[in-house]
Amino acid sequence: MDSLSVSANGSHLGSDDDHELAEPNVPPFEPLTAPVDLPRIERAVRELLSALGEDPDREGLLETPARVSRMYAEVFSGLRIDPRVYLRKTFTQKHDEMVLQKDIEFTSFCEHHLLPFTGKAHIAYLPNGKIVGLSKMARVLEAVARRPQVQERMTEEIADLLMAELEPRGVAVVVEASHSCMTIRGVRKSGTSCVTSAMRGSFLTNPATRNELMMLISNKLS
Ligand code: ZN
Numbered sequence: 560m561d562s563l564s565v566s567a568n569g570s571h572l573g574s575d576d577d578h579e580l581a582e583p584n585v586p587p588f589e590p591l592t593a594p595v596d597l598p599r600i601e602r603a604v605r606e607l608l609s610a611l612g613e614d615p616d617r618e619g620l621l622e623t624p625a626r627v628s629r630m631y632a633e634v635f636s637g638l639r640i641d642p643r644v645y646l647r648k649t650f651t652q653k654h655d656e657m658v659l660q661k662d663i664e665f666t667s668f669c670e671h672h673l674l675p676f677t678g679k680a681h682i683a684y685l686p687n688g689k690i691v692g693l694s695k696m697a698r699v700l701e702a703v704a705r706r707p708q709v710q711e712r713m714t715e716e717i718a719d720l721l722m723a724e725l726e727p728r729g730v731a732v733v734v735e736a737s738h739s740c741m742t743i744r745g746v747r748k749s750g751t752s753c754v755t756s757a758m759r760g761s762f763l764t765n766p767a768t769r770n771e772l773m774m775l776i777s778n779k780l781s
Pocket of ligand 1: 670673675699738741
């Protein structure tokens, strides 16, 4: 296994009946070219409100379909971004120690409920001559997060992207997030967080490297 998926508060995301574990995948990173069909989303939101028994023509709801359509275009904007472009401007540097960017905040949308999950990602790699600007990690994360997602797949996608584009000796991605589909509905476990990780290369094969990463993430500088 090159990944693990555990919950900090004892529950496993996959134990929710609505959540099947993500299949391993090679994501299609080709960005969509057709624009979002905003009028179609508006019609769908009107229909949704009617199906709920609401009156989509009452004053408070009049602008809702248009507002929701713009919101979806924004939160799913990653579908039209190729995250690889952020990793193509690299610098040649003789730096072979771990590069770690910690606590990068993100919001993504669970594809099972279209509800947000929010948290932090820690992204590390062991350069092999190529390094990339630090801000690019946050860009990659955002492009991958802003699409219908599951946390497990998002974690793996970021790791695979870095491996493919930077050709480093190893990549580690650790993501911790709180899922509103678990906190506002269903089992309603507030305060639970789900932790996923994806290890590649040396992080997978060398326990010392992995331990160093975990210590750096948890702030215990040796
Ligand atoms: Zn969900």
